[in-house]
Amino acid sequence: MTSTPVLRLSGITKRFGPLVANDAISFELKRGEVIALLGENGAGKTTLMNILFGHYVADEGTVAAFAKPLPPGDPHAALDAGIGMVHQHFTLADNMTVLENIALGTQSLWRPRLDRAAARSRIGQLSADFGLAVDPAATVSSLSVGERQRVEILKALYREARILILDEPTAVLTPAETEALFRTLKLLVAKGLSIIFISHKLHEVMAVSDRVLVLRAGRLAGERETKSTDRKELAALMVGQEVKPAEVTPVQLGAPLLLLDRVSTARHNGAGLDEVSLTLSAGEITGLAGVSGNGQAALAALIAGTRRPTGGSISVAGRAIGDWSPQAALGHGIARIPEDRHAVGTIGDMSVMENVIAERYGSPRFSRMGFLDWKAARAFAEEIIADYDVKCPSPEARIRLLSGGNMQKLILGRALDPEPAVILASQPTRGLDVGAVAYVHRMLLAARERGAAVLLISEDLEEILALSDRIVVMSKGRLSVPSARGERSIRELGELMAGHGGEQAA
C-alpha cells in the first residue's frame, strides 16, 4: 500500500434546515486502500457520499480528487475525475442488456452506433480480471440481485473509475454473494483502486477494510486502523454508548392464531408465494429470514390484507377467512407494521392525530353519524405520544416532519394499542437508530409475553436470531421447515437463504 492520497475531503459541512447532516468532516483516501464508512442510518454517510459525488452541494468545505479540486454540485466532474458509485438501489435499465447498460452514455452522441465488439471484449477482460462473472448479452431483468450489482461495478470500472464508492452493498446479498464481493474488492485494491465501503454491519467492516471511519450524528466520531480495533470498540463509537441486547424470557406457547394453508399469490415486489403454509401461535415470535425479493413482500402484503391469495386458505383463530382486505385483516385483530413507513405506513401530509386514528376512524370511539370526533382523536393521539414516548411538537404536526424512529413509534402505538392477537412486523427496525431499534424490540417482546403471535420479517439476520422463538427462511416464494431457537447455525440459514436444501414438504 502506498501513501498517495487520491481523495481528500476537507471540512465538509452540510445543513438541512436546523439539522446538521455533516459537521466539518475531513478525511483522506489513499491509493489501494479500503476505507469503511461506518455509522447508524441517519448518521450522515449517504449525505457525505452524495456531496462527494456532486448530488448535493456542501455548505462548507472542499473535495479534491487526485490533488485537483472537484467543482461542487457536478456529478459529471466526479465521474470524469474517476469516481464511480454503486448505489444501494441500482440504476440499471431493466429492459436492456448488460452490455448496453454498461456502455450506455460512454460514447459520443455523434457516433450513433454502439461498437459492440469492442465493448464486449473490454467487459470480458474486466470480468475476468476482477471475478465479476456476468453474461454481457443477458437482459438485466433476468439477472439476480447479486449479478445486477456486478453490472453496476463493471459499469464504474468501464468508465475507468479509480475510486469506487459502494453504498451498503451487502444489504441485498446472500452470505455467499457477500464473500464473492469481498474477493472482488481485494482484487480491485490490488490493482491500485481505492474503495469507500459504506455499511452499518460491523463484521463486514472488520472483514473488508483497512481503515474505519465512524460517523455519528453527522460528526466523525472516530478513525481506527482495522487491525488495531475490534467490533466492540466500533459499536461503542457508532452508538456513543454500550448497547444491551433485548432480554428474552420464556413464554408458554399458546393456541395457533393465524394459519396459512398452501397459500399462493401473484408476484409482488419480487417473487410471489408458492404454496406456503405457516402457523403463527400465541406467545411466539416467528422470524422470517431471507434475501430481499424472495416473497417476503408478497407474504407481508397477504397478511396485511392488501393482496388476496390466488390459492390456498387463510384462517384466523380457527375460522376460515372469506373476503380478504385490509379492513378484514384489522377486523380479525391483525396488527400491521409495514415495511415502508413513508409510502405506506403513514400519510405524510396529514397530522399525527389524523394518522393515529387511520385504522379505526370508523369506530364509534372516533366518529358518530359520519362526523369525526376530533376531540377524541386528539386525546388518543396524546395518549399514544405519551405511552410510546414519541417526540413530536403537537398532535397537529404533519407526520412527515417526524424522524423515522418517532414515526415508527407512532405506527407501533397505532397498531399495538388495541392489543392485537396477531402482529405482522415487516422490517420494523430498518433505518432506525439504535435506541429506537431497542424500543421496537422491547415492544414486540412485550406483545409476545402478553400472548400475541408475532411474525417478524427482517433482512437483518442478527435481529431475527435475537428475537425469534422459531425461524423460517424464505427463498423463491417458498418457506423452509421451521427451526427452533439455536437449532440452525448462521451458515445453515445462509444456505437456506441462497435456496439450497431443506424446502418445505407440501
Place this chain on the structure above:
Amino acid sequence: MLSHSHLKPLEGNIMRLEPKPAPSLAITLLFPVAAIVATLLLTSLLVLAAGASPLSVFYLVAKGAAGSQFALLETLTRATPLIFTGLAVAVAFRAKLWNIGAEAQLYVGGIVTVVLGTGALPLPSVVLIPVIMLAAMMAGGLLLLGPAVLKTRFGVDEVVTTLLLNFIVLLFVSMLLEGVLKDPMGLGWPQSQKVIAEAQLPRIIQGKRLHYGFVIAIISAIVVWVIMKKTVLGYEMRAVGHNPEGARFVGIPVNRVLMKTALLSGGLAALAGFSEVSGLKGNLTLDLSPGYGYSGIVVAMLAMLNPLGVIASAIFVAGIFVGADAMSRVAKVPSYIADVMVATSLLTMVVAILLTRFRVRWK
C-alpha cells in the same frame, strides 16, 4: 435524524428547490396577496403596450367590478356559477381526482333543469326547486362517475376522459336544442323553452339580476367546508388525495371514496348549470357558460382548494371579468386583458404556492 426518502431536494441545472417546514398562517395569507400584486405588475406591461396608463386601467377595472351597486351585483351574479364549479374542482382535486369536466357537468345540470322545469312537473316552487336541484346533482355526479370508474377499474386517465366529455356533452346539448328540446316559439334559434315560474329562483333584490343561486352557492361552500373538515368522508378524501397507497393500507376503501368524490364534485358543477338556467337565463342555450367549468379550475387553485376560499377567489375572478368589460368601454384596452389577468394570476399563484413549500437556491 435525517430521513432521505422524504426530504429530497428537487435538483436542476439552474436552481434547486429545498423543502421548507410548514408555512406559518401569516405567510399562507401573504402569498396570495403577493401573487395578485405580481399579476398587476406583469399585466401592466401589456396595458402599456396597448398605449394606456396601467394605473387608470386598473382603477377602471376596480370601479367596473365594485365601484357601484350595479357593478357589485353584476360581479356577484357572475361569481355564482364560478363558486359552484370552483367547489366542484376543489373537492375533486383534494382527492386527486382530476376533474377537468366541470363544463360538461354544468351543461348536464342545465339540461335537467329545462327537462324538469318547463312544465313536466306541475309542483309548487318549494318542492319543484329542490327536486330539480337533486336531479341535476345526480345527473352531474353520474356524468363524472363514468370517468371515475374507468380510472379505478382500468387505469384510464380521467384528465383525458373528463376533458373530452366536455366536447361530447356540448355537442349533445346542440343536438337537443336542434331537436327534442327546441323551443317551437324560438324563431329557429337553438334554444330551449323557458322554465316555468315555479322553477325559477327568485331575485334577491327586485329588478336586479342577482338571484338566490348566489345564496345557495354560499351555503354549498359552507357545507363543503364542513364535509372536508369535520366528516369521515372529508377525512377519507384527503387521505386518498395525499397518499392512495397508504390510505388503502390503513383500510380506507379508496375506490369507493373516489366514487363518492365524483358524485359530489359532478353534483356541485351541475348546480352551476341549474343556477344559471333557473336563476338568470331562464332557458338552455349553447352559450349558457362562457367556460365557467374551466374557470372553476383557476378559482379552485387560487383558493388553494379551500372551500371557503373559493367564495373569495370566485368573486375576484368574476370581478376582473366584469371590471374589464366596463373598462374596455372607456379605455381603449380590449377586455381580453381580463383573460390575461386571470391566467397570470393563476401562474403567480402556482409560483406563490411553490415558494411557501420550497426554498429556491440559485446555482
